[in-house]
Amino acid sequence: MSENKTDYILRVEDIHKTYGDAEVLKGVSFNVRKGDTIVFIGPSGTGKSTLLRCINQLTVPDSGRVWLHDEEVTNSGKKINRFRQKIGMVFQNFYLFDHLTAIKNVEIALIKVKGMSPEAAREKALYELRQVGMEDFADHYPAELSGGQAQRVSIARALAMEPDVILFDEPTSALDPELTREVLEVMRKLALEGMTMLVVTHEMGFARSVATEIVFMESGVIQEIGTPAEVFGDGGGFERIRSFMGKIGDLSGD
Amino acid sequence: MDETAQFIDFCINILFPALADGLMITVLLVLITAPFGIAFGVLLAVGRVYGKSYGNWICRLFVGFVKGCPLMLLLFILYFGLPTVPYVGVTFDAFTASIIGFICCNSAYNSEYVRGAIISVKEGQLIAASALGMTKRQAIMYIVLPQALRRAIPGLSNEFIYLIKYSSLAYMITLVELTGAGKIVFTKYFEPGVFFVVGIVYLALVTVTTVGANALEKKYAVPGTQKR
Ligand SMILES: Nc1ncnc2c1ncn2[C@@H]1O[C@H](COP(=O)(O)OP(=O)(O)OP(=O)(O)O)[C@@H](O)[C@H]1O
Ligand SMILES: [Mg+2]
Numbered sequence: 001m002s003e004n005k006t007d008y009i010l011r012v013e014d015i016h017k018t019y020g021d022a023e024v025l026k027g028v029s030f031n032v033r034k035g036d037t038i039v040f041i042g043p044s045g046t047g048k049s050t051l052l053r054c055i056n057q058l059t060v061p062d063s064g065r066v067w068l069h070d071e072e073v074t075n076s077g078k079k080i081n082r083f084r085q086k087i088g089m090v091f092q093n094f095y096l097f098d099h100l101t102a103i104k105n106v107e108i109a110l111i112k113v114k115g116m117s118p119e120a121a122r123e124k125a126l127y128e129l130r131q132v133g134m135e136d137f138a139d140h141y142p143a144e145l146s147g148g149q150a151q152r153v154s155i156a157r158a159l160a161m162e163p164d165v166i167l168f169d170e171p172t173s174a175l176d177p178e179l180t181r182e183v184l185e186v187m188r189k190l191a192l193e194g195m196t197m198l199v200v201t202h203e204m205g206f207a208r209s210v211a212t213e214i215v216f217m218e219s220g221v222i223q224e225i226g227t228p229a230e231v232f233g234d235g236g237g238f239e240r241i242r243s244f245m246g247k248i249g250d251l252s253g254d
Numbered sequence: 255m256d257e258t259a260q261f262i263d264f265c266i267n268i269l270f271p272a273l274a275d276g277l278m279i280t281v282l283l284v285l286i287t288a289p290f291g292i293a294f295g296v297l298l299a300v301g302r303v304y305g306k307s308y309g310n311w312i313c314r315l316f317v318g319f320v321k322g323c324p325l326m327l328l329l330f331i332l333y334f335g336l337p338t339v340p341y342v343g344v345t346f347d348a349f350t351a352s353i354i355g356f357i358c359c360n361s362a363y364n365s366e367y368v369r370g371a372i373i374s375v376k377e378g379q380l381i382a383a384s385a386l387g388m389t390k391r392q393a394i395m396y397i398v399l400p401q402a403l404r405r406a407i408p409g410l411s412n413e414f415i416y417l418i419k420y421s422s423l424a425y426m427i428t429l430v431e432l433t434g435a436g437k438i439v440f441t442k443y444f445e446p447g448v449f450f451v452v453g454i455v456y457l458a459l460v461t462v463t464t465v466g467a468n469a470l471e472k473k474y475a476v477p478g479t480q481k482r
Pocket of ligand 1: 022044049
């Protein structure tokens with residue numbers, strides 16, 4: 001199979017990041033094809049969040065490069081805001097805009113960043129809320145939503161920008177199992193529809209059924225990468241992923 | 255005629271007409287100062303929280319200077335002092351000098367409230383805005399300030415109430431506002447009741463402000479967020 005550079009929608013090249021004297025990312029590289037769902041797992045504090053944030057430059061890496069299609073995202077100066085429209089992000093704590101209703105949360109960037117008319121933005125926002133099953137809550141404020149509902153709105157907010165890829169940083173870690181299920185359902189549907197997604201999660205059921213690849217990170221580097229079939233199959237290798245999954249399996253009781 | 259009737263007669267014929275003119279000036283001072291005081295207060299706060307190098311320093315310096323200077327002294331400087339400065343000397347009438355002094359004072363203190371409110375907006379709000387491709391300026395305008403200003407309403411209304419009261423300092427630079435008008439009537443008629451009446455007028459102004467501020471706070475309260 002020809003590994004032409006342009007096969008990849010997103011390329012991450014040798015990212016390094018140090019906080020103080022702690023080297024959090026020690027050279028991380030990987031490539032993402034359109035429609036891929038890459039699941040990142042690994043112990044706490046190994047730099048998974050930092051890695052995602054380096055991709056859209058919320059955190060500026062010390063060195064290394066990120067490419068979206070054939071354009072460099074790193075070192076892009078003011079142009080970064082255009083890349084960020086193309087790289088959606090969903091956070092563990094939702095970060096919905098507290099003073100805006102669900103629909104206004106989705107609309108605001110469409111109007112202010114994309115320059116859409118309020119009418120067009122409203123229509124688009126309603127459509128995206130429908131996609132995540134939240135159209136009935138369009139006029140609710142974040143404080144009036146459950147965690148699962150808030151997270152689905154935040155996914156709609158990311159989707160509305162029509163991003164090429166969405167980064168999910170532990171999107172269900174703040175949720176009860178019941179609410180986790182409704183959010184994972186939405187994400188599963190997105191993956192099936194061909195959205196390109198990078199997902200940090202400990203939901204192994206999701207990883208197993210949805211991931212194109214599972215990436216195991218530890219101590220600031222990628223330790224192992226494999227498809228769910230490889231990782232969950234009975235072939236050799238992947239000891240570290242399996243041992244890690246064993247541990248979190250014990251914790252979650254399944 | 256008994257004393258009460260006499261006093262009422264005095265109020266209607268002499269005191270009220272005099273106070274009306276003074277009240278007019280006080281209300282004008284407050285209503286002109288407040289919008290600028292709030293606008294500059296917000297700018298100063300944004301400058302202090304997000305400003306880089308020069309902008310940041312200018313805002314800090316300004317607030318530090320105003321807070322460190324008695325308002326009466328500031329008014330004296332504006333009214334009596336500035337005209338005597340060689341070359342750059344400017345002369346303000348008492349009303350303009352008062353307005354400038356009050357705007358300085360009001361905006362400096364307003365900026366403290368707004369700054370505190372900006373800082374209290376959760377970091378995630380700005381992160382989410384950036385992740386959507388908003389510029390820093392957009393994120394501040396559309397996400398941070400709408401939240402911060404809601405929280406600043408009690409502080410800003412407090413400052414508005416102070417403004418109503420310290421606007422009486424304008425009398426120190428010859429502007430006959432409400433307190434001054436009362437003082438003039440008192441000097442002429444030696445009727446101490448004058449000051450009680452003036453006090454009641456201030457109380458009315460403050461009460462109206464408080465009611466208005468509460469209504470504003472209620473109107474802009476975000477549903478679902480329980481206050482207090
Ligand atoms: N802004 C920051 N300043 C200093 N240190 C930081 C900062 N952000 C992250 N770190 C440190 O970097 C390390 C990696 O953090 P990161 O959040 O990327 O880990 P993670 O893999 O996402 O962990 P978790 O599973 O707990 O979310 C941690 O030790 C953390 O303390
Ligand atoms: Mg993390």
